[in-house]
Amino acid sequence: MTERNRLSELAALTRQVAKLSPTTLIAAESRFVEDLGVDSLDLVALVLEVQERFGVTIDEDQIGSLRTVGDLLRLISEAPELRAA
Amino acid sequence: MHRRGLNVRKRLLRIVVPALRAMGPAPAARIVSRIGRIEYDLLPRLRLRFDEAVRRGAAHFGAHWDIPAIGRNLAGNQIRWRTRDLLLDGVSDDHLAPLFDVVGRDQLEAALAERRGLVLLGNHFGAHMMPAHWIKRQGLPLRLFMERPHQVSRFLQAGFDDDGPLGQRKLFVSRKADTAEAAASILRATKVLKAGMVLYIAGDVRWSGQYSVATQFLGRSVQISATWAVLSALAGSPVVPVFCHMRDDGTHRLEFLPAFHVDPDQTKGPALEAHVRRFLEEIEARVAADPANSNDYFFWSEPDDPAVVLGRLGRRPVATQGVSR
Numbered sequence: 001m002t003e004r005n006r007l008s009e010l011a012a013l014t015r016q017v018a019k020l021s022p023t024t025l026i027a028a029e030s031r032f033v034e035d036l037g038v039d040s041l042d043l044v045a046l047v048l049e050v051q052e053r054f055g056v057t058i059d060e061d062q063i064g065s066l067r068t069v070g071d072l073l074r075l076i077s078e079a080p081e082l083r084a085a
Numbered sequence: 086m087h088r089r090g091l092n093v094r095k096r097l098l099r100i101v102v103p104a105l106r107a108m109g110p111a112p113a114a115r116i117v118s119r120i121g122r123i124e125y126d127l128l129p130r131l132r133l134r135f136d137e138a139v140r141r142g143a144a145h146f147g148a149h150w151d152i153p154a155i156g157r158n159l160a161g162n163q164i165r166w167r168t169r170d171l172l173l174d175g176v177s178d179d180h181l182a183p184l185f186d187v188v189g190r191d192q193l194e195a196a197l198a199e200r201r202g203l204v205l206l207g208n209h210f211g212a213h214m215m216p217a218h219w220i221k222r223q224g225l226p227l228r229l230f231m232e233r234p235h236q237v238s239r240f241l242q243a244g245f246d247d248d249g250p251l252g253q254r255k256l257f258v259s260r261k262a263d264t265a266e267a268a269a270s271i272l273r274a275t276k277v278l279k280a281g282m283v284l285y286i287a288g289d290v291r292w293s294g295q296y297s298v299a300t301q302f303l304g305r306s307v308q309i310s311a312t313w314a315v316l317s318a319l320a321g322s323p324v325v326p327v328f329c330h331m332r333d334d335g336t337h338r339l340e341f342l343p344a345f346h347v348d349p350d351q352t353k354g355p356a357l358e359a360h361v362r363r364f365l366e367e368i369e370a371r372v373a374a375d376p377a378n379s380n381d382y383f384f385w386s387e388p389d390d391p392a393v394v395l396g397r398l399g400r401r402p403v404a405t406q407g408v409s410r
Contacts, residue, residue, distance in 0.1 A: 033264045040295050041315065041352055043268035044275070048319075060255070060276070063269040 006054075007073055013049050014069060018042045028070030036069075046072070056081045094167065095236065102171050110172045110184055111335030114165055117172070118333070121164035125157045135160050138383035139376060145304040146373045158377035162331050166380040167236070169214040174238040178222060185219055189341035193325055196344035197225070202278030202322040203344075204313055206364065208289045209381040210371050215329040215337055217241060217285045226282040230274050230312070233257040251277050267295060271316065278320035286313045288326070288364045291385070298361040303369060303382055314360040317347040326364060328371060330378055342367070 001009075011026040018038045020026070032038040038046070043066070047058055050072065056079035066072055076082065098117075105113035125132050135156035143150040173181065196203050207216055214234065218241055221227045233245065247253050255273055262270060277284055289302075292310035299308050317324045323344040330338040351357050372379040 038264070040264045040267035040271065043264060044271045044319065047268065047272060060269040060272045063272060064266045066265045066268075 003073070003077065006076060007069070009053070010050070010069060010073055010076070013053060014038070014046060017046045017049055026069060028068065028073060030069045031067055032069070033067075050076060054079070054082070094164070098164075098168060098171075098236075102168060106172055106175060109180070110176050113172045114168075114331075114335035115333075117165045117168055118161035118335075121161035122157050124164070125160035131160070132156065134384075142303065142372065142376050142379065142383050148373065150376060155376050158333075159379070159383075162377055163380045165331060166212060169212075169234070169236055170218040170238045170241055171236065173218055174240055181219075181222055184336050185215075185339045186336065187219075187339045187341075189343075192343050193341040196323040196325045197283075199323055199344075200281055202281050202320055203283045204278065204317045204320075204322050204324040205283050205285045206288045206313055206324050206326040207285055208287055208326075208328065208364075208368050210289075210328060210330075210368055211378045211380070212329040212331050212337055213287070214241070216327045216339060219329075219339055220283055220285065226280075228253055228256050228274075228277050228282055228284050230256055230284050230286040230316075231258060232260070251280055251282065264295070271312070271319070274316050275320045278316060278322040284316065284322075286316070288313050288361070289368055289382075298358045300358070300362050300365060302365050303372065303385075305386065307385075309361055309365065311357050311361045314347045314357055315352050318349050318352045321346070321349070326367060330371075330375065 007028055014020065014026055014032075014036065015022070015024065018036060020036060024036065026036065030036055032043060043063070047063060050056070051058055054076050056076055058075055058079065062075055066075075101120075102113075105116055108116070125135060136152050139150060139152050139156045139159060142148075143152065173184075176184075193203075205216065205220065207213060214237055217227060217229060218238065221241065228251070234241075244253050245257075248255070251273075256270070256277065258270055259266070274284055288310075290310040291307050292312075293308045296311045296315050297308045298311050299306070301307070302309065313324065316322070323346055325344045326342040328338075328340045328342075330340070332338060347360055348356070351360065368382075372382060376383075
C-alpha cells in the first residue's frame with residue numbers, strides 16, 4: 001500500500017470514528033484536537049481501529065506525542081509489522 | 086481542614102504510625118481514632134468545622150442526626166482514614182484476615198471467573214485504600230488507576246515504579262495530561278484489563294475534563310469522572326463496586342457488590358451518565374446510613390478543597406482521572 005493510499009484510508013477511519021462530516025477536509029497536517037475536534041476517547045477508538053485495520057501495534061508511549069493525522073500515519077508506516085513486510 | 090493543619094497532622098502521623106504498628110493494626114486504628122476524637126473535644130474551631138459539616142449532611146438528607154456524636158466519631162474516623170493502609174505494613178496474612186469481614190466475595194470471584202479483567206470501583210467512603218491492599222494480599226494482579234498516592238504502605242508501594250508494558254508507573258495519571266496523553270493513559274488501562282488484571286479506580290472523583298458527568302451529589306452540583314465506565318466499555322470488563330466501612334473496633338467491613346457491565350456503545354451520552362449517577366446514589370445511601378464514615382464528602386466545598394483551589398488558580402482540570410488525598 002502506498003503512503004498516499006494509507007493516508008486516504010486513515011482519513012476515512014478518522015472521519016468514521018470521530019463522526020466528522022463528509023465536507024471536513026482531513027489532510028496529513030490536520031491537527032486532531034484543534035482542527036478536527038477529536039477528543040481523547042475518539043483518539044483511543046481511532047488507535048484501536050488503526051491497529052486492527054493496518055495490522056500494526058502502536059505503543060501507548062508514542063500516542064502521547066500524537067498531534068496530527070500525519071503523526072499517526074508516520075507511526076503506522078514505521079510499525080515493525082509493516083517494515084518487515 | 087486548613088492546609089497547614091493537615092501538614093502538621095501528616096508529619097505527626099508519620100512519626101506515630103511506626104510506634105502504633107507494634108500494637109497490632111486493630112488496637113492501633115482504635116488509638117488513631119481516639120486521637121481524632123480528643124482533637125474534636127479539645128479544639129473548638131475543629132469541633133465547629135465537623136459539626137457544621139455534619140449539619141450540612143443532615144440538612145441534605147432531612148435527617149435528625151445527633152450532630153455532636155456524629156461529628157466526634159467523624160473526627161476519629163477521618164484521622165484514621167488519613168492513615169490509609171499504613172498500619173498494615175508488616176502484618177502477616179494470618180493476622181490481616183480477621184481485620185476484614187468480607188461480604189460478597191462470591192461476587193468478586195464470579196467477576197474474576199469471566200477472565201476479562203476487572204474494574205474494581207472504589208470510592209472515598211470509609212477506608213478508601215484498604216480494598217486495594219486487601220486485593221493485593223490475595224495475590225491478585227492489581228493496578229491502580231489514579232494519581233500516585235504517597236501516604237500508603239510499603240507493601241502497596243512495591244511495584245509503583247515498575248516501568249514495564251503493564252507496569253504501575255505509567256498508570257498513574259497526571260493533572261496536566263492533554264488529549265493525546267489522556268488517550269495513551271486510557272489505552273494503557275484498557276491493556277491492563279485485557280491482560281486479565283484488577284484495575285482499582287474511584288468512581289467519586291470530581292472532574293471537569295473529558296469523561297466526566299455533570300450531576301448532583303449530596304445536594305451539590307458536581308462534575309464526576311466517568312473514566313471507570315469508559316474503561317469497562319472499552320475492555321469489556323465487569324465492574325465490581327467495593328465499599329470498605331471502618332468499624333469502631335478497628336476492623337473493616339469489606340463489601341463487594343454484584344458485578345455489572347458497561348456496554349461498548351455506552352462510552353458517551355445518557356447511558357454513561359446513568360452509570361455514574363447510579364454509583365453516586367449507592368454512595369449517598371451509605372453516607373445517609375453511616376455519616377461518621379463519610380470522611381471526605383462533607384468537606385468538599387471548603388476553601389482548601391483541591392477542586393476549589395484548582396478552580397481559584399485557574400488550572401486546567403485533569404484529562405482523565407485523579408484520586409487520592
